[in-house]
Amino acid sequence: GENVEQHPSTLSVQEGDSAVIKCTYSDSASNYFPWYKQELGKGPQLIIDIRSNVGEKKDQRIAVTLNKTAKHFSLHITETQPEDSAVYFCAASKRGSYIPTFGRGTSLIVHP
């Protein structure tokens, strides 16, 4: 089955810095890659996603890049703010399957 590795497990940055979280996947048939943000006491919520026919997608301060050849995708957050502090999960779903496989999560801490 699919295996998703996520790094780092913890990321600490100063407000205004950029943050990058990286994920790799094992199944070349995967074609949907969402990112979720989980704030304290809440369930994860989708913040951005990308499909395998696209290399990059941006939404304001957030961007996701996908390298299908290397089988990795990354979340980029620019101009970080304290409210970006949360746990971030990447996931991958392969063609023909509706079941996402999640990474282990990254705890992002943005210091004011």
Added chain:
Amino acid sequence: DVKVTQSSRYLVKRTGEKVFLECVQDMDHENMFWYRQDPGLGLRLIYFSYDVKMKEKGDIPEGYSVSREKKERFSLILESASTNQTSMYLCASTYGKTEAFFGQGTRLTVV
């Protein structure tokens, strides 16, 4: 506003008790999932369902069962709760291969 609602935010149960965790979604989604979240281990899939009365085992089904009698409701059952089932439980639903909508989670403590 779409919603996945879990019946309890916090539960404390005794070892050996039968525990029911309920999840309801209002989006007419076909697929529903139960995950367990533990520090350092991420989200691990316990069971999922792609239709009423249909269920499939996930990665860690031991000690759990599920029930889906209606499309909107997916229940997780701990037949005989044990302390190693103390965890955060998350329910989610999807329509096809699209984003997953999660409930707020149930933090279960088994004493």
